[in-house]
Amino acid sequence: MSEDEPTGGLLDQDGRPITNLPERGFVRKVADWASARSMWLLWYCTGCGAVELPPSFTSRYDMERYGIGPMATPRQADIFLITGYLSVKTVKRIVRSYEQMQDPKYVLGHGSCTIDGGMYWDSYATVKDVGLYIPVDLYIAGCMPRPEAIFQTFEKLQDMIIKGEAVGWKKYKDNYSWYRKNQDNVFKRGPDWALEEPELR
Amino acid sequence: MVEDSYDHTKRKDQRTGTYKPKNIPVDDVMNEVIRTFSDAERIERKGKSAEVVVGKFTVSETLAIFKKRGYDHFVALTCIDLIEEDQFEMVYHLFSYGAKVHVYLKTRIDREGPSIDSVIEVFRPAITYEREIKEMFGVDFPGNPRLTQFILEDWEGPPPMLKDFDSIQYVQDHFGIKVRNPKTLPPKWKKAGDA
Numbered sequence: 467m468s469e470d471e472p473t474g475g476l477l478d479q480d481g482r483p484i485t486n487l488p489e490r491g492f493v494r495k496v497a498d499w500a501s502a503r504s505m506w507l508l509w510y511c512t513g514c515g516a517v518e519l520p521p522s523f524t525s526r527y528d529m530e531r532y533g534i535g536p537m538a539t540p541r542q543a544d545i546f547l548i549t550g551y552l553s554v555k556t557v558k559r560i561v562r563s564y565e566q567m568q569d570p571k572y573v574l575g576h577g578s579c580t581i582d583g584g585m586y587w588d589s590y591a592t593v594k595d596v597g598l599y600i601p602v603d604l605y606i607a608g609c610m611p612r613p614e615a616i617f618q619t620f621e622k623l624q625d626m627i628i629k630g631e632a633v634g635w636k637k638y639k640d641n642y643s644w645y646r647k648n649q650d651n652v653f654k655r656g657p658d659w660a661l662e663e664p665e666l667r
Numbered sequence: 668m669v670e671d672s673y674d675h676t677k678r679k680d681q682r683t684g685t686y687k688p689k690n691i692p693v694d695d696v697m698n699e700v701i702r703t704f705s706d707a708e709r710i711e712r713k714g715k716s717a718e719v720v721v722g723k724f725t726v727s728e729t730l731a732i733f734k735k736r737g738y739d740h741f742v743a744l745t746c747i748d749l750i751e752e753d754q755f756e757m758v759y760h761l762f763s764y765g766a767k768v769h770v771y772l773k774t775r776i777d778r779e780g781p782s783i784d785s786v787i788e789v790f791r792p793a794i795t796y797e798r799e800i801k802e803m804f805g806v807d808f809p810g811n812p813r814l815t816q817f818i819l820e821d822w823e824g825p826p827p828m829l830k831d832f833d834s835i836q837y838v839q840d841h842f843g844i845k846v847r848n849p850k851t852l853p854p855k856w857k858k859a860g861d862a
């Protein structure tokens with residue numbers, strides 16, 4: 467996809483990209499219903515949020531009840547949980563990991579820092595709104611949110627997937643040039659960025 | 668008088684075979700520094716620390732004297748932006764394991780086109796500290812071969828640790844958010860023009 471050709475992006479009144487909900491056939495609906503109950507979670511522990519994840523994984527709250535399990539690589543993960551502030555350097559890695567994940571993929575922003583910078587609102591080093599660089603399906607407010615809030619978000623995300631409303635991944639495709647413009651404002655894609663224009667052979 | 672040669676092998680503890688750090692009182696070394704450099708000035712401090720202000724061009728030689736006398740741990744290099752005086756203050760922190768004394772070696776440089784000779788000939792670890800200060804304050808260190816981009820990736824703005832770096836303006840320009848009401852900010856964030 468070349469960056470100067472606009473990709474049918476729709477913007478809402480705040481100038482944020484939106485997308486139409488995809489048409490789903492019966493098989494797709496069944497598949498969504500099933501996949502909402504078996505998801506792998508890639509947790510990107512930036513900021514302070516990492517300490518809330520061990521209780522979520524382990525027997526106290528037990529994430530496996532929801533069919534959600536931790537996964538080590540982006541290529542096999544469905545949910546991308548970003549647990550805190552992102553420095554400009556980190557957002558580069560975030561975009562790179564996000565682009566490696568396969569559709570459909572869902573992003574959860576955990577903590578105030580992913581919403582508006584939180585307590586780092588005037589820092590030169592952290593990006594303020596993760597939604598400008600990758601589409602975030604759900605934000606979890608709080609500094610920091612407790613595991614209960616994470617689980618409430620999982621339930622909401624499952625609902626959204628079953629209803630076909632969690633379409634962040636489609637939004638990213640449809641409005642790629644909008645996201646790409648914001649990404650280029652804060653970092654450069656160097657020659658080692660393997661995902662830009664892959665060589666097909 | 669302090670001895671001149673510094674030979675680790677001679678100071679080995681024969682019984683345990685371990686290196687024994689040199690224990691030379693800081694006053695002796697300070698007197699030597701002040702005798703050697705006419706512009707060096709000692710500043711009184713309490714406790715196990717000592718402070719000396721030297722000229723910009725004698726930093727390496729002064730550090731070499733301290734190193735030879737057992738003050739051989741280069742703890743850190745810091746830079747302070749003294750914007751009212753239009754100067755940067757560089758502080759070289761040294762420590763002696765024998766005398767158990769911290770030494771702060773200070774010097775001032777101009778804020779305009781700041782530059783000071785690198786000290787990596789004396790203390791090799793300074794290479795990273797100088798790299799950081801180059802990035803955060805824009806101070807140049809002739810003689811340091813490694814002043815490349817360090818922590819900030821793809822940075823094009825002014826050095827961010829300078830006192831006159833406008834953080835709020837930078838945030839509004841680069842991260843696509845508006846600081847809604849600057850009037851409600853605490854006074855230290857307000858600029859002169861704000862009501």
Ligand code: SF4
Binds near residue numbers: 584
């Ligand atoms: S929202 Fe709070 S807890 Fe989370 S990363 Fe930011 S400062 Fe840390």
